[in-house]
Amino acid sequence: MTGSEKVRPESGAALLEVYDAALPQVYGYLLARCGGRAVAEDLTAETFLAAVSACRRQPPPTPTTGWLIGIARHKLVDHWRAADREARGLHAVAAEPDPPDDPWDERLDALLTQEVLAAQAAHHRAALTLRYLDGLSVAEVARLLGRTVAATEALLTRARTAFRHSYPSIEGGGR
Numbered sequence: 001m002t003g004s005e006k007v008r009p010e011s012g013a014a015l016l017e018v019y020d021a022a023l024p025q026v027y028g029y030l031l032a033r034c035g036g037r038a039v040a041e042d043l044t045a046e047t048f049l050a051a052v053s054a055c056r057r058q059p060p061p062t063p064t065t066g067w068l069i070g071i072a073r074h075k076l077v078d079h080w081r082a083a084d085r086e087a088r089g090l091h092a093v094a095a096e097p098d099p100p101d102d103p104w105d106e107r108l109d110a111l112l113t114q115e116v117l118a119a120q121a122a123h124h125r126a127a128l129t130l131r132y133l134d135g136l137s138v139a140e141v142a143r144l145l146g147r148t149v150a151a152t153e154a155l156l157t158r159a160r161t162a163f164r165h166s167y168p169s170i171e172g173g174g175r
Contacts, residue, residue: 015055015063019048022065026072033076033129035114043079047072073134077126077144084122116166124159131156 026047031040050071054061061067117125123145130141142152 015051018063018065018068022068023048025065026068029069030072030076033133034079035118039079043072043075046075050075073130073144077130080122080126084126112167116163119166120159120162123155124162127152127155128159128163 023044027040027044030043031037034040034043047068051063051068055063117129126145127141130136130144131138138152138156139149142149145152147155
């Protein structure tokens with residue numbers, strides 16, 4: 001390794017300092033959004049590898065948990081794009097149902113929503129998750145997905161429609 005390829009001591013130490021606190025948060029963020037432990041573990045590892053690579057740049061970043069979550073978000077979007085290229089058959093939308101009366105119903109609705117999201121196109125799932133679960137603006141979603149705002153609005157419209165059509169069919173037709 002040449003001197004320019006090594007992790008800068010200051011940023012490397014800062015990354016190590018934040019690592020213990022950030023690891024469970026990064027993993028939890030990814031697990032909640034991808035639904036699978038193996039994928040979340042892989043993406044968490046990719047996140048920290050990307051962080052180490054970033055610490056090699058000049059000027060080096062200041063590692064924080066928020067910065068690492070941002071990297072994780074990008075890794076998750078990359079994962080969804082790759083899944084979409086492979087499958088070309090998933091769609092997702094996070095429709096906001098009426099609040100349930102029973103907390104158990106809320107949990108069942110969350111599980112059903114995750115199942116419906118898993119059955120949607122990756123590009124729809126990415127847009128809807130970033131917009132509705134992460135609470136990002138349409139402009140932020142567009143930037144993360146590498147699309148224009150108008151294209152992202154159209155994508156969100158199609159994704160919401162696909163989600164609404166899939167939601168009752170998975171539940172058995174009634175809702």
